[in-house]
Amino acid sequence: MTDSPSESELIREYERLTTRIAEVRQQREELVWERSFEHSQAHEQLGSIRFDSVKHSDRIPFSHRQSKEKQSAIREVMEEIRENDEYQELSEKITALQAELDELWDHAAEVIVSDDLNKKENIGALWAAFGEDVPNSRVAEVVDCHEQYPGRLVFNPETETVDYKDHVKQRKENQVRTDHRQKILERDGNACVRCGVSAGDGEAELTIHHIVPVSDDGSAEPENLATLCSDCHSSVHDEYGSGEVFYSTNTGFWQWVREGDRGFDPHHTQQNLDTF
Ligand SMILES: [Zn+2]
Structure with missing residues (x-):
């Protein structure tokens, strides 16, 4: 070669x-x-x-x-x-x-593996090239992820993209524990950090967003979580219709938040994170 x-x-x-x-x-x-x-x-x-x-x-x-x-x-x-x-x-x-x-x-x-792609996309690229039977240990080595991570994904051969298996999605949604969720909501004033819609406003449903996605090893620490209404939450994920977040850095996320009607950044207020 x-x-x-x-x-x-x-x-x-x-x-x-x-x-x-x-x-x-x-x-x-x-x-x-x-x-x-x-x-x-x-x-x-x-x-x-x-x-x-x-x-x-x-x-x-x-x-x-x-x-x-x-x-x-x-x-x-x-x-x-x-x-x-x-x-x-x-x-x-x-x-x-x-x-x-x-x-x-x-x-x-x-x-095949590129720094411009996230782990999930790189795994998709490897599967598209070599088929899904490549051992997970190899994939993990090349993409630099945990060996069990590829096992949580499914490959769609038509679009050559990967997504989480349904049960994994479900688990991820439940991942932010209820008590933790409550604290994040309180920190963020029980309202979407971007548009300011609050839980009391009609149909609005507040969700907890992982700023660095769990798939990229984003933590469940308060610094990595933010309250978003369901509308803002879907626009942060669906920009490219892929479910991926559209920004690539933490700063990028908060920049987008500042563009909204509320533009709340808990890190810049004195409601600091020590209470967690
Ligand atoms: Zn919102």
Whole structure:
């Protein structure tokens, strides 16, 4: 691979490597299966001792744990297979291919992942390129997020975008605990910080907004929370129809708030945050 492969080169290379790794693994499994079958015949009195993997050196397949005698026969067979030239050759091949795959991921981090995109968008870009089966550990490494984070997302192949799974959305909405919510509302004078609509004004529903989104590791600390009416809350999220917030910095958010009729900034008042 060259120093800066194009995205399509990366995708082709990824397909080639993953296909090849699967093939060699399959070959190795078949070899283990055949070898253990031969031994199975030699130890006929013990019953079947066939298996297709000796990955875990001392782990005896569950179905073969009946007798001590059988277990020791299996250990011997495993040992013999591990020393088998062909087995070693295939194992080395797999290791080498995996090293190539590691290198490919380094390139993927450079070519596909962009600082201009948030974590969710970068994950979408990786899935669009390599498919959704790429291991979460790889995605987490490249995008620099928690390994469980990709598991909370779903990919829409038509739009090539990702969104939270429904149950995750629900949980995020409930994330600001009721008592905490009450304190934020009080701090912000029970009204939308931007337009000033208050809870008493007819249909207005007040929501607590995460300034830095939870998806970007935004905290539930008061500094990161602000009271918005449902109208302002949707306009902060729906500018691009993606649900993402339209601003990119904390300052950007408060600037937008100042443009509103109320323009309240709790950080600039003496209603300071010490009470939390
Ligand atoms: Zn409002």
